[in-house]
Amino acid sequence: MHLLAHGLTRAAGQECDPLPVVRLFTPDAHATWLLAALDPTDGDTAYGLIDLGIGMPALATVKLSDLASIVGPLKQPVIRDRYFQPTRPAVGIRSTGTRPLSEYVRLAQENGSITD
Numbered sequence: 001m002h003l004l005a006h007g008l009t010r011a012a013g014q015e016c017d018p019l020p021v022v023r024l025f026t027p028d029a030h031a032t033w034l035l036a037a038l039d040p041t042d043g044d045t046a047y048g049l050i051d052l053g054i055g056m057p058a059l060a061t062v063k064l065s066d067l068a069s070i071v072g073p074l075k076q077p078v079i080r081d082r083y084f085q086p087t088r089p090a091v092g093i094r095s096t097g098t099r100p101l102s103e104y105v106r107l108a109q110e111n112g113s114i115t116d
Contacts, residue, residue: 003046006037010047017100020048023084023116029053029072032114033062036101049104049114057108059101087116 006018020034030053039045044064051057067078086098108114 003038007040010037011040017102019086019098020101023081024078026072026078028074028076034104051114055112
């Protein structure tokens, strides 16, 4: 539900810094997707922070149907982290109690990977 709501906000051209809603990853390939929005026009294009495990995390879109076909070297598929919740920021970062997507981007670019 939140993915679509954030997607509607983006489609309307409104500024937003959403919380990531879902974390997907490959257990055997070090790739991670923190998704924050879903395109309401096709229901297949998600937007978020993408880390393919090559040291260059970036904001981008990805097709959910493409993710469904990815498997790692040990043939393990992309899976959802059922326990993912946006983390609390360091003291003085933001007072909302959770970390928005922009903060994940900043930290991932500093570290070369998504650290959560």
